[in-house]
Amino acid sequence: MEAADLLDGNGKNKPPPQPRRRRWYCSTTAVTLLMFLLTNTVSIVVSSGAGPSLLRRYKPSTIRLWDGSAALLADLNATQADLAASRAELAGLYARVGTANELLRTLLDSMAARDAADIVAIAGGWKREPSxxxxxxxxxxxxxxxxxxxxxxxxxxxxxxxxxxxxxxxxxxxxxxxxxxxxxxxxxxxxxxxxxxxxxSGCEPLTRRRCRAPSPKGYRQPSPLPTSLWVTPPDTSVLWDAYYPCKNYSCLASSRGVDLRRVGREKARWARDDGALSYSIATVLATRPNGTVRVGLDLAGGGSSYSPGTFAARMLDHGVTVVTAAVSAAAPLNSFVASRGLISVHVTAAHRLPFFDRTLDIVHAAAGGLGDGGGSRVPADVMLEFALFDVYRVLRPGGLFWLDHFPCPGAQLNATVAPMLGRVGFKKLRWNTGRGKEKDQWYVSALLEKPMA
Structure with missing residues (x-):
């Protein structure tokens, strides 16, 4: 057989067929359908919340779209298994949330069922709901x-x-x-x-009320200034409460020393300086430039030998306006001060002074004016320190703090009071001590200054 025959394919003996390589062909439709299935599967997994756990187990590199139907089927089966596990995890989470909700509902029901005493913390501390x-x-x-x-x-x-x-x-x-x-x-x-x-009891300040304070029967107009400073007001100028032991000023004069008829004694107060416990107003004012002490506070204390408002009246003679703080514990002392034409405020030993910071030129504190801590769970020295810091607050830089016959046990004089005053920040301008009549009783008179800086 000639070569031409072989080339033309006309020969009788054709060359043996060559073996073909096995190939897989995927149509475009099949690929699209497969991608659609995979995309929806991933979307379902992510929306169910199991995406992160699935992604940790699922490795994209194991997907072999073109390697054979067996490998592809294995990948799809693995994806379905992971999706089932994620759904199981999500169901467990729902179960735990449901349990937590049941516990919370039980707790709320328990709180609602408590009696009034158990709801104190919720109701702001009240034993029962205010009404x-x-x-x-x-x-x-x-x-x-x-x-x-x-x-x-x-x-x-x-x-x-x-x-x-x-x-x-x-x-x-x-x-x-x-x-x-x-x-x-x-x-x-x-x-x-x-x-x-x-x-x-610490209920200070008191809440306001929607009622009218009564006026005394037969009320009389006060005397004009300056006469009113040294004239005992009429009894009808004050409403004598039923619980007061005294029902007139004559009783107060004999029992608590509130007596302006002794004009000489009252007007002589703080007029002489004995170089010891008794300071004079003139000596104290002389420590400041003339006219710079203008307004102040008198923490009267209400001692039996102290007439409320007298210090303010004496300071008014020197051109200084002083507000008097006197507690009406067993007598209408604040009304007495007001009847003299002076300003009185209701301030107890534990009360924050009702003045802005750095506004007063002088604070005068007599016996009992800073409290003694009696009947309190707080030690007297702690209560005193709070009071001293508040005095420091309201004094302006360079202001004066006048301790006047302040009672103190001898054991605490140098161990507690003196170091405390220095710790608060006062500077001593004058310091005098003296024994009292009672055993181990001492008195301190001091003139202190709030530093300029």
Whole structure:
């Protein structure tokens, strides 16, 4: 057979067929369908929350789309297994959340079932939920009449205001509820004793009330200044509460030394300096430039030999305006001060002084004016230190603090009081001590200065 025949394919004997290589062909439709299935599978896994765990187990490199149907089927089976495991994990999570919800619901039901004494911490410390005037008084209140519209008078968003109320009030709720038991718009009951007991218990300041304070019957106009400074006011100028031991000024004069008829004795107070415990006003004022001591505070204390307002009256003779703090514990001492034409404020030993920082030129403290800590769980020295720091706060730089016959046990004089004054920051301008009549009783008179810096 010739070569031409072989080339033309006309020969009888054809060359043996060559073996073909086995090939797989995937149509475009099949690939698209496969990709659609994979995409939806991944979407289901991610939306079910099992994506992260699945991705940690699933390795994209194991997907072999073109290596054969067996390998592809194995990958799909593995994906389905991972998806089932993720769904199981999600079901477990749902179960745990359900259990937590049941526990929370049980806890809330338990709290709601407690009695009033067990809800003290939730109700702000009250033994029981306040009601009536007390509930209305303790708030919250809106800041303005237009607050109901969401804005106050200045156009700002309205906010709630809680009236000032001593934290100790929650401990004496029974007394406070009696104090707040009145007819709104009517006359306030006579309850000075109750109010004083509340404040002594730490319920200070007291909440405000919607009742009118009564006026004394037969009230008479006070004498004009300066005569009123040294004239005992008429008894009708003060409302004598039922619990006061005295019902007139004559009784006060004999029992508590509130007697202006001894004009010579009262006007002579703080007029002479004996170089020891008794300082004169003129000597004290001379330590400051003339005219720079203008306003001050007298922490009177209400001792039996001290007439409330006399220090302020004597300072007024020197052109200094002094506010007197006297607690009406067993007598209307604040009314007595006011009847003399002087300013009185209700401040107890534990009260934060109602003055702005650095506003007073002088503070005068007599016996008992800074408290003695009696009847308190707080030691007397701790209570005294709080009071001294508050005096330091209200004094301006260069202001004077005058301790006048301040009683102190001998053992505490050098061990407690003197170091405490230095620790607070006062500078000593003058210091005198003297023995008292009682055993181990000493008195301290000192003139101290708040440093300029």
């Amino acid at each position: 009536g005037e007390l509930k209305l008084a303790v708030g919250p209140h809106n800041t303005s009449m237009t607050a109901g519209h969401g804005r106050n008078a200045t156009g700002e968003a309205a906010t709630a205001v809680f009236p000032a109320l001593g934290h100790g009030c929650v401990r004496v709720q029974d007394d406070l509820e009696r104090y707040m038991n009145y007819t709104p718009g009517g006359e306030c009951p006579s309850d000075e004793a109750l109010a004083h007991r509340l404040m002594r």
